[in-house]
Amino acid sequence: KAGVTQTPRYLIKTRGQQVTLSCSPISGHRSVSWYQQTPGQGLQFLFEYFSETQRNKGNFPGRFSGRQFSNSRSEMNVSTLELGDSALYLCASSPPAGRGTDTQYFGPGTRLTVL
Amino acid sequence: AQSVTQLDSQVPVFEEAPVELRCNYSSSVSVYLFWYVQYPNQGLQLLLKYLSGSTLVKGINGFEAEFNKSQTSFHLRKPSVHISDTAEYFCAVSDSAGGSYIPTFGRGTSLIVHP
Numbered sequence: 001k002a003g004v005t006q007t008p009r010y011l012i013k014t015r016g017q018q019v020t021l022s023c024s025p026i027s028g029h030r031s032v033s034w035y036q037q038t039p040g041q042g043l044q045f046l047f048e049y050f051s052e053t054q055r056n057k058g059n060f061p062g063r064f065s066g067r068q069f070s071n072s073r074s075e076m077n078v079s080t081l082e083l084g085d086s087a088l089y090l091c092a093s094s095p096p097a098g099r100g101t102d103t104q105y106f107g108p109g110t111r112l113t114v115l
Numbered sequence: 116a117q118s119v120t121q122l123d124s125q126v127p128v129f130e131e132a133p134v135e136l137r138c139n140y141s142s143s144v145s146v147y148l149f150w151y152v153q154y155p156n157q158g159l160q161l162l163l164k165y166l167s168g169s170t171l172v173k174g175i176n177g178f179e180a181e182f183n184k185s186q187t188s189f190h191l192r193k194p195s196v197h198i199s200d201t202a203e204y205f206c207a208v209s210d211s212a213g214g215s216y217i218p219t220f221g222r223g224t225s226l227i228v229h230p
Contacts, residue, residue: 042223090158099216100145103161105160106160
Protein backbone atom coordinates (compact mmCIF):
# COMPACT_ATOMS: atom_id res chain seq x y z
CA LYS A 1 0.00 0.00 0.00
CA ALA A 2 1.17 3.51 -0.71
CA GLY A 3 1.86 5.63 2.34
CA VAL A 4 0.43 8.98 3.30
CA THR A 5 1.33 11.61 0.75
CA GLN A 6 1.43 15.34 1.27
CA THR A 7 1.73 18.08 -1.29
CA PRO A 8 3.52 20.30 -1.73
CA ARG A 9 6.60 19.32 0.27
CA TYR A 10 7.89 22.89 0.52
CA LEU A 11 6.16 26.26 0.39
CA ILE A 12 7.33 29.82 0.78
CA LYS A 13 4.70 32.48 1.36
CA THR A 14 4.62 36.04 2.59
CA ARG A 15 2.69 37.47 5.51
CA GLY A 16 -0.97 38.04 4.82
CA GLN A 17 -1.24 35.41 2.09
CA GLN A 18 -3.21 32.21 2.42
CA VAL A 19 -2.11 28.65 1.76
CA THR A 20 -3.71 25.27 1.12
CA LEU A 21 -1.99 22.01 1.94
CA SER A 22 -3.13 18.62 0.72
CA CYS A 23 -3.00 15.15 2.24
CA SER A 24 -3.89 11.78 0.73
CA PRO A 25 -4.29 9.07 3.38
CA ILE A 26 -3.47 5.41 3.07
CA SER A 27 -6.13 3.62 1.07
CA GLY A 28 -8.95 2.50 3.36
CA HIS A 29 -8.11 4.92 6.16
CA ARG A 30 -10.97 7.23 6.99
CA SER A 31 -9.47 9.31 9.78
CA VAL A 32 -7.08 12.13 8.92
CA SER A 33 -5.39 14.32 11.51
CA TRP A 34 -3.24 17.41 11.07
CA TYR A 35 -0.39 18.54 13.30
CA GLN A 36 1.86 21.57 13.41
CA GLN A 37 5.47 20.86 14.35
CA THR A 38 7.83 23.64 15.45
CA PRO A 39 11.10 23.53 17.40
CA GLY A 40 9.61 25.61 20.21
CA GLN A 41 6.20 23.99 20.63
CA GLY A 42 6.78 20.45 19.42
CA LEU A 43 3.86 18.59 17.86
CA GLN A 44 0.56 20.35 18.28
CA PHE A 45 -2.75 18.86 17.19
CA LEU A 46 -4.74 20.98 14.75
CA PHE A 47 -7.83 18.92 13.86
CA GLU A 48 -9.09 15.50 12.90
CA TYR A 49 -11.55 14.56 10.18
CA PHE A 50 -13.53 11.37 9.88
CA SER A 51 -16.01 10.66 7.10
CA GLU A 52 -15.91 14.29 5.94
CA THR A 53 -16.74 15.63 9.43
CA GLN A 54 -14.44 17.43 11.80
CA ARG A 55 -14.44 15.18 14.82
CA ASN A 56 -11.81 16.84 17.01
CA LYS A 57 -10.21 20.25 17.08
CA GLY A 58 -7.09 21.58 18.75
CA ASN A 59 -6.52 25.00 20.19
CA PHE A 60 -5.71 27.01 17.08
CA PRO A 61 -7.27 30.25 15.81
CA GLY A 62 -9.99 30.24 13.18
CA ARG A 63 -7.43 31.13 10.50
CA PHE A 64 -6.66 27.42 10.44
CA SER A 65 -9.34 25.36 8.77
CA GLY A 66 -9.67 22.06 7.03
CA ARG A 67 -11.95 19.75 5.17
CA GLN A 68 -12.16 16.17 4.04
CA PHE A 69 -13.52 14.86 0.80
CA SER A 70 -15.56 11.74 0.13
CA ASN A 71 -12.40 9.86 -0.93
CA SER A 72 -10.87 10.71 2.49
CA ARG A 73 -8.35 13.13 1.00
CA SER A 74 -7.99 16.17 3.20
CA GLU A 75 -6.91 19.76 2.83
CA MET A 76 -5.99 22.34 5.39
CA ASN A 77 -6.05 26.05 4.81
CA VAL A 78 -4.31 28.84 6.66
CA SER A 79 -5.51 32.36 5.91
CA THR A 80 -3.77 35.63 6.66
CA LEU A 81 -0.41 34.00 7.26
CA GLU A 82 1.77 35.19 10.12
CA LEU A 83 5.50 34.69 10.64
CA GLY A 84 4.71 32.31 13.50
CA ASP A 85 2.91 29.95 11.14
CA SER A 86 6.26 28.83 9.75
CA ALA A 87 6.38 25.15 10.62
CA LEU A 88 6.31 21.60 9.39
CA TYR A 89 2.69 20.56 8.89
CA LEU A 90 2.16 16.84 9.28
CA CYS A 91 -0.80 14.83 8.19
CA ALA A 92 -1.56 11.43 9.71
CA SER A 93 -4.12 8.83 8.76
CA SER A 94 -5.40 5.93 10.80
CA PRO A 95 -7.79 3.02 10.45
CA PRO A 96 -10.11 3.56 13.42
CA ALA A 97 -9.99 0.34 15.34
CA GLY A 98 -10.97 1.59 18.74
CA ARG A 99 -10.80 4.70 20.78
CA GLY A 100 -7.25 5.70 21.56
CA THR A 101 -5.66 2.50 20.28
CA ASP A 102 -5.11 3.53 16.70
CA THR A 103 -1.65 3.83 15.22
CA GLN A 104 -1.18 7.02 13.26
CA TYR A 105 0.59 6.83 9.92
CA PHE A 106 2.33 10.07 9.11
CA GLY A 107 3.18 11.69 5.84
CA PRO A 108 6.54 13.41 5.25
CA GLY A 109 5.06 16.81 5.95
CA THR A 110 4.85 20.16 4.21
CA ARG A 111 7.52 22.66 5.24
CA LEU A 112 5.88 26.11 5.23
CA THR A 113 8.07 29.21 5.47
CA VAL A 114 6.38 32.58 5.94
CA LEU A 115 8.50 35.61 5.08
CA ALA B 116 -6.38 16.46 29.55
CA GLN B 117 -3.35 14.27 29.25
CA SER B 118 0.17 15.65 29.38
CA VAL B 119 3.40 13.94 28.40
CA THR B 120 6.85 14.86 29.66
CA GLN B 121 9.99 13.75 27.93
CA LEU B 122 12.60 14.64 30.47
CA ASP B 123 15.58 14.89 28.13
CA SER B 124 15.53 17.10 25.08
CA GLN B 125 18.80 15.63 23.83
CA VAL B 126 20.61 12.36 24.58
CA PRO B 127 24.11 11.89 23.18
CA VAL B 128 25.50 8.37 23.24
CA PHE B 129 28.31 6.39 21.64
CA GLU B 130 27.62 3.65 19.14
CA GLU B 131 26.99 0.20 20.67
CA ALA B 132 26.21 1.73 24.07
CA PRO B 133 22.80 1.20 25.73
CA VAL B 134 20.29 4.04 25.83
CA GLU B 135 17.13 4.93 27.72
CA LEU B 136 14.76 7.71 26.67
CA ARG B 137 12.41 8.75 29.44
CA CYS B 138 8.72 9.47 29.20
CA ASN B 139 6.23 10.29 31.94
CA TYR B 140 2.55 11.01 31.53
CA SER B 141 -0.18 12.42 33.69
CA SER B 142 -2.34 9.88 35.42
CA SER B 143 -5.51 8.51 33.92
CA VAL B 144 -7.77 5.54 34.38
CA SER B 145 -6.92 3.93 31.09
CA VAL B 146 -4.07 4.94 28.83
CA TYR B 147 -2.56 3.75 25.63
CA LEU B 148 1.10 4.58 25.08
CA PHE B 149 3.15 4.99 21.94
CA TRP B 150 6.70 5.73 20.85
CA TYR B 151 7.27 7.22 17.44
CA VAL B 152 10.54 7.99 15.66
CA GLN B 153 11.19 10.78 13.18
CA TYR B 154 14.22 10.62 10.91
CA PRO B 155 15.45 13.86 9.29
CA ASN B 156 13.09 15.22 6.64
CA GLN B 157 10.55 12.49 7.26
CA GLY B 158 7.27 12.06 9.09
CA LEU B 159 6.87 10.05 12.26
CA GLN B 160 6.66 6.27 12.25
CA LEU B 161 5.52 3.95 15.00
CA LEU B 162 8.23 2.16 17.00
CA LEU B 163 5.95 0.37 19.45
CA LYS B 164 2.77 0.74 21.45
CA TYR B 165 1.26 -0.48 24.69
CA LEU B 166 -2.45 -1.15 24.73
CA SER B 167 -2.82 -3.80 27.45
CA GLY B 168 -1.29 -7.02 28.74
CA SER B 169 2.44 -7.47 29.25
CA THR B 170 4.09 -4.31 30.50
CA LEU B 171 7.22 -4.97 28.43
CA VAL B 172 6.62 -4.10 24.81
CA LYS B 173 9.00 -4.93 22.00
CA GLY B 174 9.12 -2.82 18.87
CA ILE B 175 11.00 -2.44 15.64
CA ASN B 176 14.75 -1.92 15.29
CA GLY B 177 15.52 -3.61 18.62
CA PHE B 178 13.72 -1.07 20.79
CA GLU B 179 11.57 -1.97 23.78
CA ALA B 180 9.62 -0.03 26.39
CA GLU B 181 8.22 -0.81 29.79
CA PHE B 182 4.90 0.46 31.07
CA ASN B 183 5.03 1.33 34.76
CA LYS B 184 1.59 2.29 36.01
CA SER B 185 2.66 3.26 39.53
CA GLN B 186 5.30 5.65 38.22
CA THR B 187 3.22 6.70 35.19
CA SER B 188 6.21 6.09 32.96
CA PHE B 189 6.87 4.48 29.63
CA HIS B 190 10.64 4.61 29.09
CA LEU B 191 12.17 3.49 25.81
CA ARG B 192 15.33 1.38 25.79
CA LYS B 193 17.78 -0.19 23.41
CA PRO B 194 20.71 -2.34 24.60
CA SER B 195 23.07 -1.32 21.79
CA VAL B 196 22.52 1.67 19.54
CA HIS B 197 23.67 2.18 15.98
CA ILE B 198 24.54 5.34 14.09
CA SER B 199 21.32 4.92 12.12
CA ASP B 200 19.29 5.33 15.33
CA THR B 201 20.11 9.03 15.31
CA ALA B 202 16.66 10.63 15.14
CA GLU B 203 13.96 12.42 17.12
CA TYR B 204 11.85 10.20 19.38
CA PHE B 205 8.36 11.09 20.52
CA CYS B 206 6.32 9.59 23.30
CA ALA B 207 2.54 9.84 22.95
CA VAL B 208 -0.42 8.92 25.12
CA SER B 209 -4.10 8.60 24.41
CA ASP B 210 -7.11 7.57 26.43
CA SER B 211 -10.85 7.40 26.12
CA ALA B 212 -11.63 9.75 28.98
CA GLY B 213 -13.92 12.58 27.97
CA GLY B 214 -14.52 11.06 24.57
CA SER B 215 -11.37 12.41 22.97
CA TYR B 216 -8.81 9.86 21.91
CA ILE B 217 -6.45 12.06 19.97
CA PRO B 218 -2.92 11.29 21.17
CA THR B 219 -0.96 13.88 23.09
CA PHE B 220 2.69 14.01 22.09
CA GLY B 221 5.71 14.87 24.18
CA ARG B 222 8.17 17.52 23.03
CA GLY B 223 10.55 14.90 21.69
CA THR B 224 14.03 13.65 22.55
CA SER B 225 16.83 13.98 20.07
CA LEU B 226 19.01 10.87 20.16
CA ILE B 227 22.47 11.56 18.81
CA VAL B 228 24.68 8.51 18.28
CA HIS B 229 28.39 9.21 17.96
CA PRO B 230 30.86 6.81 16.31
